[in-house]
């Protein structure tokens with residue numbers, strides 16, 4: 522005979538069952554304690570990981586950030602996930618918006634993106650909410666001999682690789698972005714100023730050019746190419762901006778809004794709460 526049977530046949534127990542189960546002091550106390558414990562567990566429990574498929578600290582040692590991103594993109598497109606670029610989630614910089622910038626060293630609109638859209642985010646603190654990767658490749662065509670034809674000629678390939686090498690050697694965006702900004706400022710005289718852009722930051726300029734002209738530069742370029750070709754949807758212009766795997770197309774000027782929107786409220790700088798003048802409602806357009 523097990524305990525249940527015994528209980529059913531014991532008059533005392535039957536009497537107990539005839540009253541509501543919560544009628545005893547002990548039951549009520551247990552219920553209150555249980556609820557409090559449940560509440561504490563819910564509040565103190567681990568936050569769900571929403572963004573990460575591939576955290577940087579899970580990457581194989583010795584692999585560069587761009588390489589890791591490229592791999593994440595490749596894996597993503599292989600699994601049909603699409604998106605490209607934005608899927609590697611939390612960056613070395615710790616932001617919650619993974620921003621993929623697909624562009625070119627010599628394209629005027631990319632120069633504009635760097636100077637007038639991205640630089641202000643570094644100035645107003647919004648950049649700390651994002652992990653930026655610059656896939657410097659862009660509108661490159663395959664040539665019949667297996668090489669690349671660059672939109673703005675061979676110099677573009679060279680300075681694309683400078684940008685990729687800079688990110689390879691100085692993976693923190695606070696470190697490499699000023700270099701990219703300097704290249705954008707000197708876009709029309711890079712042969713004269715690219716080395717100075719590096720040395721002004723205390724870098725060994727020869728390291729960057731040796732990487733750019735050598736095997737490492739080629740390897741990084743192939744990764745940027747793979748990431749670019751894996752974009753879903755494919756880009757149809759540059760600068761092409763992808764936030765957490767989602768292309769924002771012609772809205773690239775408003776990158777700040779997207780970055781602020783996905784950031785936890787507590788981490789937002791005040792700039793997130795100021796509407797850029799261009800976004801104030803102007804009334805309905807007549808057409």
Ligand SMILES: *[C@@H]1O[C@H](CO)[C@@H](O)[C@H](O)[C@H]1NC(C)=O
Nearest residue numbers: 660661662663664747750751
């Ligand atoms: C260049 O060739 C690669 C394959 O080697 C292909 O995946 C890619 O789509 C091609 N790119 C263009 C722009 O045609």
